[in-house]
Amino acid sequence: MRLIFRNFSLLRSSWATALLLGVLLLVSLQSKAAAQSSAPDTLRVRPNLEELFIEPRFYSILEDPSGQLTLADVQQPVHAAAFERGDKLPTNMEHPGAAYWLRLVVRAEGPLAQHWYFELFDSHLNDIAFFPSAENGRNAVHTGADQPLTSRRFPYKNFLFRLALEPDQTQVFYLRLRSNSKTSFLSRLRTEQMLAVHFQAEYGLLGGFYGILLIMVIYNLCLYVFIGEQTYLRYVVYVLSSSLMFLSEDGLGFQYLWPGYPTLNQMIIAGSPILLLLTFSYYARQFLDAPQRLPHYDQWVRAVVLLSVAALLLDTIWLNSGLGFWLYLLPYGMIYYLAFRIWQRGFRPAGYFLLAHAMVAVSVGFLILRKLGIDTFTNTATVYSMNAAFVVEVVVLSYALGEKIKGIKDLTIRAQEKLVKQLRKKHLAQDRLVEQLKRNQELKDQLNTELESLVALRTEELRRQSDTISAQNRELLQANGLLALQSAAIEKLNTDLQRDLQEAKTARVLSKEVDFGEFSQIYPDKEACLVYLANLKWANTFQCRKCGHEKYCDGREPHSRRCTRCRYVESATAYTLLQKCKFSIIKAFYAVFLVYTHKGNYTSQELSRVLDLRQGTCWSFSQKVTEAMRRRRQAPDYDENEDWTHVLLDATGIVEEEVVGTEERASLSSSNRKVTL
Incomplete structure (x- = not known):
């Protein structure tokens, strides 16, 4: 029995040992698989290749929030194990301001006939350190958007670095990247010949693009000078602000116009989209005649644009939240809706406006996807789709602007034709009036002739009557002499009679027998009493009781007097027995x-x-x-x-x-x- 239990104990211990070994083997296999899955794929360069797009699976990333790690630090086992494959992480920098280490493993298979170059597409990276050798950090190339263009070994709008590849060898390259805004790790490897072909095609297309913009600016500026239509000037300002934004976005402005001013470059990069929003709304509202067609909605659009510009400036200067990109959607959306409403009301140029910005909306969609880190649709066509869309927009808007001016011209011509018809009717009426005036003049001359003959006859008759009257006047003068003597006598009698009558009235008033009825005939109303009292009070002269001034004018109360110096008013009853x-x-x-x-x-x-x-x-x-x-x-x-x-x-x-x-x-x-x- 004891032997059985001993054998059972040995068997149990052997099974436990085997189980422990199996668990250890499984853990080691899983850790090895995890290590293999976390390691990036090797980017293989062959002689028959000319360019390679670096997909996220070909590089690994290490985020350095402190920004203090060096090349030696990231090669230490602790940090080297923290690198993760690019396809396992977000494809953009999630934390602006932090440093990101990018590790790229490249193997050159066979002899290489040309040099290979590493190109970073984002020209807005603030600080870049490229280490051509993993063993030596002293040969690092240090450049970025915060430094002048002379810091770049190749004066190109994007960041370009030469890879010193050795045949049949695997080499590790490190890049240290830092950006103040969210950006992606998009990059590409190209040979010298492919790079030259790319330069020729890219700069040729960009030259054509900016040439079209320049032609449109000059053409519309000339139209504004000759026609004086303000819409052309607003369109020129809008195209110039768009050109400034494209120059800052693709890096050509920093490469050719302000290469020694990185601070100015950063200011233009941050401010050109805000300026574009202002000029676009300034032009679009004028082009669509929004203040006349939709005045209430136009006020809302203007207010939202101004508030958005203020918020964008605040975010750019102080907050740096990284959310400023979304502040553009509301004002642009309101402007597009404004164009749609006006187009519904029958304004034909608004349809061209919507058509012109349809491709721009699609290219902006591609830009939003790139900003969100979605690189599914990222290629050369989508990257430069905004340039092509803007060319189409410029051409269509120029045509639409011409159609608008043509419509205005047609309306003006129709108004002029209507005015000409009215003027013709006016001239006919004037001709008729002139003819009528001529007839009236003839009738007037005929009437004047007849009147002159009648006046001559009447004058002769009056002369005869005048002689008769003169003889009668002489007789009347003699009679008037006698009448004058009689009139003088009568006048003397009337004067004496009136004097006696007045004396009789006065005597009657001064007697005690006058009743109130008789008295009121002499002083019939308040007006007569005030007139009498005022004449009695100021019989000699007026003198102000306050300042002694003697000149006065009428006051507001009846028969009151106002001093012209101190403005004191004295009524007729003041300072008399009848006061109060x-x-x-x-x-x-x-x-x-x-x-x-x-x-x-x-x-x-x-x-x-x-x-x-x-x-x-x-x-x-x-x-x-x-x-x-x-x-x-x-x-x-x-x-x-x-x-x-x-x-x-x-x-x-x-x-x-x-x-x-x-x-x-x-x-x-x-x-x-x-x-x-």
Whole structure:
């Protein structure tokens, strides 16, 4: 039994050992497979090849967030094992500002008849270090968009590096890349001959492209100079801004125009798309007549464009979020929708506008895919599709602009033809009017002749009658002499009669027997009373009571006077016995007359009955008149025969009442203040 258990224990230990060995073997195989899968494929160069597109599986990438690693550091086992194949990672730089190490393994199979060159397509990489030898980092080529063009060994718009390949040997090349924006690792290997053919074809096409843009700029600028249509000038500005953006995008501007100014190159790269958005909206709205055809929507488009430009400038200068690319979609989309709406309304050039930007929209789609790291459609045709689309756009828009101007010209011609027809009708009417005027002139001449003959006859008749009248006038003069004497006598009698009548009226008024009805015939209304009082008050001259000035003008109240110097206004009743009178001024006149003529002995009851006023009011007013009469008798210039109207100008009582009132108010205020204390 013990032997059986011993054999069973040996058998169990042998199975455990075998299982452990199997697990170790499986782990080693999986790690070896993983290492093989993480290692990039070797890029093989053969004598019969002239160019190779470097696919992501041919290189491996190491991200260096700190940016401090050197060539020796990345060759250490720790960092060398961290390299990952390009097809296992995103095909673009996900973190702008970080350094990326790119490792490329190249094997030259057989003898090589030509030199091979490594080309990076993105000309906006800020910093590049190419290490032609993996063993020695001192021979590194250091260049980039942040450095002048002289830092490049080959003055080419893209980055070009020569590979020192040895026959039948496998070599490892390292590149250290850094960019401030998301970009891809697209690159290609070319031989000298293929590179020369490529240069010739590429620069020939680009030269034709910029030549077409230059021709369009000159042509439309000449049209603007000769025609004066502002749309042509806006189109020239738009084409120039587009040319600036293409020069910054393909690197030709940095290669030929500003090679020694990398900072300026970075500013143009960042600002040219923003400038293009402004000039495009500036031109498109004018071309589509948006302010006249869709004024409300045009205001929204203009506001969105300005806000987008401000956001793009903010993102470019301060934020650097990398999302500025998406801020272009909304304003461009609104402008395209604006063109579609206007085209629906029957504006034919808007259709050409939409057609011209259809290919541009497709090429922008390819650009968005490249920015997102999707290289499925990336090739020479799609890379340069925007240039071709823009050429088509320039040609179509030029034709559309010509069609628009032609349409305007046709409308102008039709308007001119309509105007010519109207002018012809006007000329016919004028001819008819001239003919009618000629007839009128003939009739007028005939009528004048007849009138002259009639006037001659009438003149002779009048002359005869004049002689008769002259003889009669002489007789009348004699009679007039006698009548003049009689008229003088009659005039003297009338004067005496009027004087006697006035004296009778005055005497009647000065008597005590005049009733209110008779009195009101002399002073019928308030206006007559105020006129009389004003003439009596200012009989001698006017003098301002504040500044003493003697010149005046009429005030707002009837018969008031305003000082022309201090603007003080004095009414006709001010500073008279009738100031602050509470009842009718006619009754006040009559009350003064009654009290004065009765020498102050007229009772308030009788005065209340005659004037139909309260007895208290009549008593107060009679007291005021009595006091005025007393003061008048004491005056030096008092005359016993003077009439009652002199009492009206008494103002002493009014001044005393105002002084007493002021003192009473001051005393009351002082007593209140004491009570409060």
